[in-house]
Amino acid sequence: xxxxxxxxxxxxxxxxxxxxxxxNRLSHAYLFVGPKDEIKQQTALLxxxxxxxxxxxxxxxxxxxxxxxxxxxxxxxxDFRWIPKKGNTKIKKEDITGLQEFFTSTSAxxxxxxxxxxxxFDTATSSASNSLLKSIEEPIQDLYGILIADEKAxxxxxxxxxxxxxxxxxxxxxxxxxxxxxVMDLEDAEMLSRNGYPYEKAVxxxxxxxxxxxxxxxxxxxxxxxxxxxxxxxxTEVFIPKSDRMDSVWVRIFLQWMLFxxxxxxxxxxxxxxxxxxxxxxxxxxxxxxxxxxxxxxxIYNQVRKAVSE
Numbered sequence: 001x002x003x004x005x006x007x008x009x010x011x012x013x014x015x016x017x018x019x020x021x022x023x024n025r026l027s028h029a030y031l032f033v034g035p036k037d038e039i040k041q042q043t044a045l046l047x048x049x050x051x052x053x054x055x056x057x058x059x060x061x062x063x064x065x066x067x068x069x070x071x072x073x074x075x076x077x078x079d080f081r082w083i084p085k086k087g088n089t090k091i092k093k094e095d096i097t098g099l100q101e102f103f104t105s106t107s108a109x110x111x112x113x114x115x116x117x118x119x120x121f122d123t124a125t126s127s128a129s130n131s132l133l134k135s136i137e138e139p140i141q142d143l144y145g146i147l148i149a150d151e152k153a154x155x156x157x158x159x160x161x162x163x164x165x166x167x168x169x170x171x172x173x174x175x176x177x178x179x180x181x182x183v184m185d186l187e188d189a190e191m192l193s194r195n196g197y198p199y200e201k202a203v204x205x206x207x208x209x210x211x212x213x214x215x216x217x218x219x220x221x222x223x224x225x226x227x228x229x230x231x232x233x234x235x236t237e238v239f240i241p242k243s244d245r246m247d248s249v250w251v252r253i254f255l256q257w258m259l260f261x262x263x264x265x266x267x268x269x270x271x272x273x274x275x276x277x278x279x280x281x282x283x284x285x286x287x288x289x290x291x292x293x294x295x296x297x298x299x300i301y302n303q304v305r306k307a308v309s310e
Contacts, residue, residue, distance in 0.1 A: 001042035003061055009175065013043065013166055014059075020164075021050050021060025027164035028139040031121075031147045031155070034168025036198045041119065043168075044146045048072060048115040051144055052079055081116045091124035096131040103143050113142045122149035129156050136162050188215070191260045205253070213238060214250050218257035222265060225276075226308040231301045239297055246293050255280045255287070255300075268308065275307040 007014045020026050030047070032040045049062035049069045056062060062069050071077045081102065083095050099116050118124070118132070133156065136145065147163065149155060171179070173193050180189035180199065184206045192202040205211045217238035221230045239246055239254075259280050262273055283300055 001039075001046040003046065003057075003059075003064075006039075006043060006046070009171060010039065010043070010168055013168055016164075016166055017043075017047055017050070018059040018061065021056065026051070026144065028143065029136045029145040029147065029159075029163045031149060031152070031160065031163040031165045032168065033149045033152045033165060035170040036150045036201075037168070037171075038198075038200045040148050040168055044117050044119075044148055045073060047146060048080055048117060048144075051113050051115050052077070079112050079114045083116065083118050085120035085123055091118055091121060091128050093125065093127040093131045096128050096135065100131075100135055103140055113144065114140075115144045115146065117146045117148065119148045120150070121147040122151045122154035129159060133159055133162075191256060194260070195256050210245050210250055211253065213245065214253050215257055218254050219261060222258060222261040225301075226305045231305070234297070234301070239293075241294055248287055248291075248293065251293055251297065252284065252287055255284050272307055272310075276304055279303045279307065 003014075032044055034040060046062060046064070049064060049072050050056060050060060052072060053062035053064075053066060053069050055066050064073075068077070072080045075082065081099055083091055083099065085091060095118075103114050103116070121132075124132075132145075136159070147155070147159075152160065152165070176199070177189050177193035180193055180202055183203060188206050188211075189202075192205065197205065217234055221234055224230050239251070259277060262276055262280070265273075268276070279300060283296070286296070
Protein backbone atom coordinates (compact mmCIF):
# COMPACT_ATOMS: atom_id res chain seq x y z
CA UNK A 1 0.00 0.00 0.00
CA UNK A 2 1.36 3.39 -0.98
CA UNK A 3 1.28 5.39 2.24
CA UNK A 4 1.01 8.73 0.44
CA UNK A 5 -1.90 7.44 -1.63
CA UNK A 6 -3.67 6.28 1.54
CA UNK A 7 -3.08 9.67 3.16
CA UNK A 8 -4.52 11.45 0.12
CA UNK A 9 -7.44 9.13 -0.70
CA UNK A 10 -8.47 8.10 2.84
CA UNK A 11 -7.27 10.88 5.16
CA UNK A 12 -9.55 9.89 8.06
CA UNK A 13 -8.40 6.26 7.92
CA UNK A 14 -4.79 7.41 7.75
CA UNK A 15 -5.19 9.68 10.78
CA UNK A 16 -6.98 7.03 12.92
CA UNK A 17 -4.37 4.38 12.26
CA UNK A 18 -1.45 6.80 12.57
CA UNK A 19 -2.61 8.05 15.97
CA UNK A 20 -3.11 4.49 17.21
CA UNK A 21 0.41 3.53 16.13
CA UNK A 22 2.23 6.69 17.24
CA UNK A 23 0.64 6.91 20.67
CA ASN A 24 0.28 3.15 21.24
CA ARG A 25 -3.49 3.46 21.55
CA LEU A 26 -4.14 0.10 19.96
CA SER A 27 -7.30 -1.99 20.06
CA HIS A 28 -7.10 -5.76 20.00
CA ALA A 29 -9.57 -5.90 17.10
CA TYR A 30 -10.19 -3.60 14.14
CA LEU A 31 -12.95 -3.68 11.56
CA PHE A 32 -12.12 -2.21 8.15
CA VAL A 33 -15.44 -1.58 6.44
CA GLY A 34 -16.49 0.22 3.27
CA PRO A 35 -16.96 -0.11 -0.50
CA LYS A 36 -15.89 -3.33 -2.21
CA ASP A 37 -12.38 -2.34 -3.18
CA GLU A 38 -8.96 -3.85 -2.55
CA ILE A 39 -7.82 -0.70 -0.68
CA LYS A 40 -9.14 -2.26 2.55
CA GLN A 41 -6.96 -5.32 1.99
CA GLN A 42 -3.93 -3.21 1.09
CA THR A 43 -4.39 -1.05 4.19
CA ALA A 44 -4.80 -4.15 6.36
CA LEU A 45 -1.42 -5.41 5.12
CA LEU A 46 0.20 -2.02 5.79
CA UNK A 47 -1.31 -1.85 9.28
CA UNK A 48 -0.18 -5.40 10.05
CA UNK A 49 3.35 -4.51 8.92
CA UNK A 50 3.21 -1.35 11.03
CA UNK A 51 2.25 -3.30 14.16
CA UNK A 52 5.30 -5.53 13.78
CA UNK A 53 7.93 -3.35 12.02
CA UNK A 54 10.76 -1.98 14.19
CA UNK A 55 11.57 0.86 11.77
CA UNK A 56 8.38 2.92 11.65
CA UNK A 57 8.19 6.35 10.02
CA UNK A 58 7.20 9.63 11.71
CA UNK A 59 3.50 8.74 11.40
CA UNK A 60 3.96 5.32 12.95
CA UNK A 61 3.64 3.30 9.73
CA UNK A 62 5.95 0.49 8.64
CA UNK A 63 9.06 1.09 6.57
CA UNK A 64 7.79 -1.66 4.20
CA UNK A 65 11.33 -2.61 3.15
CA UNK A 66 12.95 -4.33 6.15
CA UNK A 67 13.16 -8.11 6.48
CA UNK A 68 10.15 -8.21 8.81
CA UNK A 69 7.94 -6.23 6.42
CA UNK A 70 9.08 -8.23 3.40
CA UNK A 71 8.46 -11.62 5.02
CA UNK A 72 5.04 -10.50 6.23
CA UNK A 73 4.05 -9.29 2.74
CA UNK A 74 5.08 -12.68 1.31
CA UNK A 75 3.10 -14.55 3.96
CA UNK A 76 6.28 -16.02 5.45
CA UNK A 77 6.09 -14.42 8.91
CA UNK A 78 5.34 -16.59 11.96
CA ASP A 79 3.78 -13.49 13.55
CA PHE A 80 1.12 -13.06 10.88
CA ARG A 81 -1.80 -15.01 9.47
CA TRP A 82 -4.23 -14.00 6.71
CA ILE A 83 -7.44 -16.01 6.34
CA PRO A 84 -8.97 -15.23 2.92
CA LYS A 85 -12.40 -16.08 1.62
CA LYS A 86 -11.70 -18.75 -0.96
CA GLY A 87 -14.11 -18.69 -3.90
CA ASN A 88 -17.64 -19.03 -2.59
CA THR A 89 -16.57 -20.65 0.69
CA LYS A 90 -17.06 -18.76 3.94
CA ILE A 91 -14.76 -18.32 6.91
CA LYS A 92 -15.63 -21.22 9.18
CA LYS A 93 -15.28 -22.08 12.84
CA GLU A 94 -12.23 -24.26 12.19
CA ASP A 95 -10.48 -21.26 10.61
CA ILE A 96 -10.91 -19.31 13.84
CA THR A 97 -9.98 -22.18 16.15
CA GLY A 98 -6.93 -22.85 13.98
CA LEU A 99 -5.81 -19.26 14.47
CA GLN A 100 -6.38 -19.48 18.21
CA GLU A 101 -4.37 -22.71 18.51
CA PHE A 102 -1.51 -21.34 16.41
CA PHE A 103 -1.12 -18.08 18.30
CA THR A 104 -1.64 -19.70 21.71
CA SER A 105 1.20 -22.13 20.97
CA THR A 106 3.56 -19.43 19.71
CA SER A 107 2.72 -16.53 22.06
CA ALA A 108 4.65 -18.03 24.96
CA UNK A 109 7.74 -18.57 22.81
CA UNK A 110 8.20 -15.01 21.55
CA UNK A 111 7.26 -11.56 22.81
CA UNK A 112 6.63 -10.11 19.36
CA UNK A 113 3.30 -8.62 18.40
CA UNK A 114 1.18 -10.98 16.32
CA UNK A 115 -1.51 -10.09 13.79
CA UNK A 116 -4.24 -11.92 11.92
CA UNK A 117 -6.53 -10.71 9.13
CA UNK A 118 -9.98 -12.16 8.47
CA UNK A 119 -10.86 -11.13 4.93
CA UNK A 120 -14.53 -10.67 3.97
CA PHE A 121 -15.60 -11.50 7.49
CA ASP A 122 -19.14 -10.32 6.75
CA THR A 123 -19.58 -13.65 4.92
CA ALA A 124 -18.37 -15.78 7.86
CA THR A 125 -20.57 -18.54 9.27
CA SER A 126 -22.41 -17.92 12.54
CA SER A 127 -20.26 -20.51 14.32
CA ALA A 128 -17.13 -18.73 13.14
CA SER A 129 -18.49 -15.43 14.43
CA ASN A 130 -19.32 -16.93 17.82
CA SER A 131 -15.87 -18.49 18.03
CA LEU A 132 -14.20 -15.16 17.22
CA LEU A 133 -16.36 -13.40 19.80
CA LYS A 134 -15.03 -15.65 22.54
CA SER A 135 -11.50 -14.91 21.36
CA ILE A 136 -11.77 -11.13 21.36
CA GLU A 137 -13.60 -11.09 24.69
CA GLU A 138 -10.46 -12.55 26.26
CA PRO A 139 -7.67 -11.52 23.88
CA ILE A 140 -4.17 -12.94 23.96
CA GLN A 141 -1.61 -10.32 24.93
CA ASP A 142 0.03 -8.59 21.93
CA LEU A 143 -2.35 -10.32 19.48
CA TYR A 144 -4.22 -8.00 17.11
CA GLY A 145 -7.01 -8.84 14.71
CA ILE A 146 -8.09 -7.02 11.55
CA LEU A 147 -11.51 -7.87 10.15
CA ILE A 148 -12.35 -6.77 6.61
CA ALA A 149 -15.97 -6.36 5.49
CA ASP A 150 -18.06 -4.72 2.82
CA GLU A 151 -21.25 -4.71 4.92
CA LYS A 152 -21.11 -3.90 8.63
CA ALA A 153 -24.75 -4.97 9.01
CA UNK A 154 -23.78 -8.61 8.44
CA UNK A 155 -21.56 -8.76 11.53
CA UNK A 156 -22.72 -9.57 15.07
CA UNK A 157 -23.37 -6.46 17.14
CA UNK A 158 -21.40 -8.02 19.99
CA UNK A 159 -18.34 -8.23 17.74
CA UNK A 160 -18.86 -4.69 16.46
CA UNK A 161 -18.91 -3.38 20.02
CA UNK A 162 -15.49 -4.91 20.65
CA UNK A 163 -13.84 -3.61 17.49
CA UNK A 164 -12.34 -0.27 16.55
CA UNK A 165 -14.38 0.44 13.41
CA UNK A 166 -12.44 2.09 10.58
CA UNK A 167 -14.70 3.25 7.76
CA UNK A 168 -13.37 3.67 4.22
CA UNK A 169 -15.07 6.20 1.97
CA UNK A 170 -15.76 5.52 -1.71
CA UNK A 171 -13.39 7.22 -4.12
CA UNK A 172 -14.82 9.91 -6.37
CA UNK A 173 -15.69 8.78 -9.90
CA UNK A 174 -12.90 10.92 -11.35
CA UNK A 175 -10.29 9.54 -8.94
CA UNK A 176 -11.48 6.02 -9.65
CA UNK A 177 -11.31 6.59 -13.40
CA UNK A 178 -7.77 7.98 -13.19
CA UNK A 179 -6.65 5.01 -11.13
CA UNK A 180 -8.18 2.53 -13.57
CA UNK A 181 -6.65 4.43 -16.51
CA UNK A 182 -3.21 3.50 -15.19
CA VAL A 183 -3.85 -0.16 -16.01
CA MET A 184 -6.34 -0.05 -18.91
CA ASP A 185 -7.61 1.94 -21.86
CA LEU A 186 -9.04 5.34 -20.85
CA GLU A 187 -12.40 4.59 -22.48
CA ASP A 188 -12.70 1.33 -20.54
CA ALA A 189 -11.75 3.15 -17.33
CA GLU A 190 -14.35 5.84 -17.94
CA MET A 191 -17.20 3.41 -18.62
CA LEU A 192 -16.41 1.10 -15.73
CA SER A 193 -15.91 3.92 -13.23
CA ARG A 194 -19.19 5.55 -14.26
CA ASN A 195 -20.97 2.30 -13.53
CA GLY A 196 -19.38 1.84 -10.13
CA TYR A 197 -17.25 -1.24 -10.75
CA PRO A 198 -14.68 -1.72 -7.96
CA TYR A 199 -11.04 -1.68 -9.01
CA GLU A 200 -10.42 -5.43 -8.82
CA LYS A 201 -13.67 -6.30 -10.61
CA ALA A 202 -12.95 -3.74 -13.35
CA VAL A 203 -9.47 -5.13 -13.92
CA UNK A 204 -10.80 -8.71 -14.04
CA UNK A 205 -13.42 -7.71 -16.62
CA UNK A 206 -10.97 -5.90 -18.87
CA UNK A 207 -8.56 -8.84 -18.77
CA UNK A 208 -11.31 -11.15 -20.01
CA UNK A 209 -11.35 -11.53 -23.80
CA UNK A 210 -15.17 -11.47 -23.79
CA UNK A 211 -15.10 -7.89 -22.51
CA UNK A 212 -13.25 -6.77 -25.65
CA UNK A 213 -15.62 -8.74 -27.89
CA UNK A 214 -18.71 -7.21 -26.27
CA UNK A 215 -17.23 -3.72 -26.38
CA UNK A 216 -16.36 -3.92 -30.09
CA UNK A 217 -19.70 -5.54 -30.87
CA UNK A 218 -21.59 -2.78 -29.10
CA UNK A 219 -19.57 -0.07 -30.82
CA UNK A 220 -20.40 -1.47 -34.25
CA UNK A 221 -24.04 -2.02 -33.34
CA UNK A 222 -24.52 1.52 -32.05
CA UNK A 223 -23.40 2.95 -35.39
CA UNK A 224 -26.51 1.44 -37.08
CA UNK A 225 -28.80 -0.10 -34.42
CA UNK A 226 -31.69 -0.25 -36.90
CA UNK A 227 -29.66 -2.42 -39.29
CA UNK A 228 -30.69 -6.08 -39.45
CA UNK A 229 -27.12 -6.90 -40.48
CA UNK A 230 -25.78 -5.44 -37.20
CA UNK A 231 -28.43 -7.26 -35.17
CA UNK A 232 -27.53 -10.51 -36.94
CA UNK A 233 -23.87 -9.81 -36.20
CA UNK A 234 -24.59 -9.45 -32.47
CA UNK A 235 -26.71 -12.61 -32.45
CA THR A 236 -24.16 -14.79 -34.25
CA GLU A 237 -20.76 -13.29 -33.46
CA VAL A 238 -21.11 -11.73 -30.01
CA PHE A 239 -23.94 -13.25 -27.99
CA ILE A 240 -23.66 -16.75 -29.36
CA PRO A 241 -26.43 -19.02 -28.00
CA LYS A 242 -25.31 -21.50 -25.31
CA SER A 243 -21.84 -19.94 -25.16
CA ASP A 244 -20.09 -18.45 -22.14
CA ARG A 245 -20.85 -15.02 -23.60
CA MET A 246 -24.57 -15.55 -23.06
CA ASP A 247 -24.32 -14.50 -19.43
CA SER A 248 -26.04 -11.69 -17.52
CA VAL A 249 -22.62 -10.20 -16.68
CA TRP A 250 -21.87 -9.61 -20.36
CA VAL A 251 -25.40 -8.54 -21.25
CA ARG A 252 -25.13 -5.92 -18.50
CA ILE A 253 -21.79 -4.77 -19.93
CA PHE A 254 -23.44 -4.56 -23.37
CA LEU A 255 -26.20 -2.28 -22.04
CA GLN A 256 -23.70 -0.12 -20.19
CA TRP A 257 -21.59 0.27 -23.32
CA MET A 258 -24.76 1.18 -25.23
CA LEU A 259 -25.44 4.01 -22.78
CA PHE A 260 -21.81 5.09 -22.95
CA UNK A 261 -21.70 5.26 -26.76
CA UNK A 262 -25.14 6.85 -26.88
CA UNK A 263 -23.75 9.88 -25.05
CA UNK A 264 -20.93 10.18 -27.57
CA UNK A 265 -23.13 9.72 -30.65
CA UNK A 266 -24.83 12.90 -31.85
CA UNK A 267 -26.36 11.56 -35.08
CA UNK A 268 -29.71 10.91 -33.40
CA UNK A 269 -32.21 13.49 -32.27
CA UNK A 270 -32.55 14.15 -28.55
CA UNK A 271 -35.94 12.43 -28.58
CA UNK A 272 -34.50 9.21 -30.04
CA UNK A 273 -31.56 9.24 -27.66
CA UNK A 274 -33.89 9.59 -24.69
CA UNK A 275 -35.97 6.64 -25.91
CA UNK A 276 -32.90 4.42 -26.31
CA UNK A 277 -31.64 5.50 -22.90
CA UNK A 278 -34.97 4.52 -21.34
CA UNK A 279 -34.82 1.11 -23.03
CA UNK A 280 -31.32 0.50 -21.67
CA UNK A 281 -32.02 1.64 -18.11
CA UNK A 282 -35.27 -0.33 -17.91
CA UNK A 283 -33.47 -3.40 -19.29
CA UNK A 284 -30.70 -3.05 -16.70
CA UNK A 285 -33.35 -3.05 -13.99
CA UNK A 286 -35.07 -6.13 -15.46
CA UNK A 287 -31.72 -7.91 -15.61
CA UNK A 288 -31.68 -8.05 -11.81
CA UNK A 289 -34.23 -10.86 -12.11
CA UNK A 290 -33.82 -14.23 -13.86
CA UNK A 291 -34.61 -13.87 -17.56
CA UNK A 292 -34.20 -15.84 -20.78
CA UNK A 293 -31.22 -13.88 -22.11
CA UNK A 294 -31.75 -14.75 -25.78
CA UNK A 295 -35.35 -13.51 -25.72
CA UNK A 296 -34.30 -10.58 -23.54
CA UNK A 297 -31.72 -9.43 -26.12
CA UNK A 298 -34.15 -9.92 -29.04
CA UNK A 299 -36.60 -7.63 -27.27
CA ILE A 300 -33.92 -4.96 -26.79
CA TYR A 301 -32.87 -5.12 -30.46
CA ASN A 302 -36.48 -4.72 -31.60
CA GLN A 303 -37.23 -1.87 -29.19
CA VAL A 304 -34.09 0.06 -30.18
CA ARG A 305 -34.68 -0.57 -33.89
CA LYS A 306 -38.21 0.78 -33.58
CA ALA A 307 -37.03 3.84 -31.58
CA VAL A 308 -34.42 4.71 -34.22
CA SER A 309 -36.69 4.06 -37.21
CA GLU A 310 -39.61 6.20 -36.03
